[in-house]
Amino acid sequence: AQSVTQLGSHVSVSEGALVLLRCNYSSSVPPYLFWYVQYPNQGLQLLLKYTSAATLVKGINGFEAEFKKSETSFHLTKPSAHMSDAAEYFCAVRTTDSWGKLQFGAGTQVVVTP
Amino acid sequence: DTGVSQDPRHKITKRGQNVTFRCDPISEHNRLYWYRQTLGQGPEFLTYFQNEAQLEKSRLLSDRFSAERPKGSFSTLEIQRTEQGDSAMYLCASSAGTGGYNEQFFGPGTRLTVL
Numbered sequence: 001a002q003s004v005t006q007l008g009s010h011v012s013v014s015e016g017a018l019v020l021l022r023c024n025y026s027s028s029v030p031p032y033l034f035w036y037v038q039y040p041n042q043g044l045q046l047l048l049k050y051t052s053a054a055t056l057v058k059g060i061n062g063f064e065a066e067f068k069k070s071e072t073s074f075h076l077t078k079p080s081a082h083m084s085d086a087a088e089y090f091c092a093v094r095t096t097d098s099w100g101k102l103q104f105g106a107g108t109q110v111v112v113t114p
Numbered sequence: 115d116t117g118v119s120q121d122p123r124h125k126i127t128k129r130g131q132n133v134t135f136r137c138d139p140i141s142e143h144n145r146l147y148w149y150r151q152t153l154g155q156g157p158e159f160l161t162y163f164q165n166e167a168q169l170e171k172s173r174l175l176s177d178r179f180s181a182e183r184p185k186g187s188f189s190t191l192e193i194q195r196t197e198q199g200d201s202a203m204y205l206c207a208s209s210a211g212t213g214g215y216n217e218q219f220f221g222p223g224t225r226l227t228v229l
Contacts, residue, residue, distance in 0.1 A: 009154070036220075043118070043205060043220035044157070090156050099170055100209065100216060101147060104156030 002027045002093040004074075006105035014113050019063075019078040021108050023091030026072065032094035033074045034102065035065055039087045047089075050074060061085070086112045118221035120206050126227045127196055134192045135224045139208030146189050147218060148181060150174065151203040160204075163189060196228045 007022040025031055032051050036044040048059025055067040061084075065076045074091060088109050092102040119138045127133050139146050144165050149157035160179070162170045165186035175181075178196075183189040193200055203225050207218040 043222045045220070046217055049217070092156070099162045100145065100218070101159045101162055101170070102218065104158070106154070107156050
């Protein structure tokens, strides 16, 4: 079975500082991995995805993530935080069945301080 | 393409009442998913439709829950005899295709509060 673990339920970062959100996965097969962002009272928006092509994946809003098989990690980074990055971020792995459903981590709440 | 829509956005009900939520997927998306998200947690899979066929139901979906997708278009999720533990955000997502990777597009969710 596939699963993801997000380290840190809350992260506080200063505006302009590096954003680093950690995600480790468990999968018996090469995984498809995703990062989603959720703003208050809204649905989830896809930031980026890893589907076994390039290990460094660039997404929207300046975010990127690197797939490291040896570390079973897929950490999300952004070089310079903006106030608009304040949101909840979810890492997810696609299950191996034919339906494509997603298994999500518990989420990391990002607070950006001026 | 107006995205995935859900109705209502918020629902407050008393314990024991029945509620029904609606999801309108992106047109021509044949895959539709329902997830439930409780406070402080990530979304959890509830059920999946491919066209009008319900192909998987999570163990989270007790017999008080039922979902339909008539004609493979919109979907409804009904909860009978609601309990306080049903309070959550119910998310709908849709995607295209029948195999391989296809991005899931999420709706804004329906937030249910059971008093």
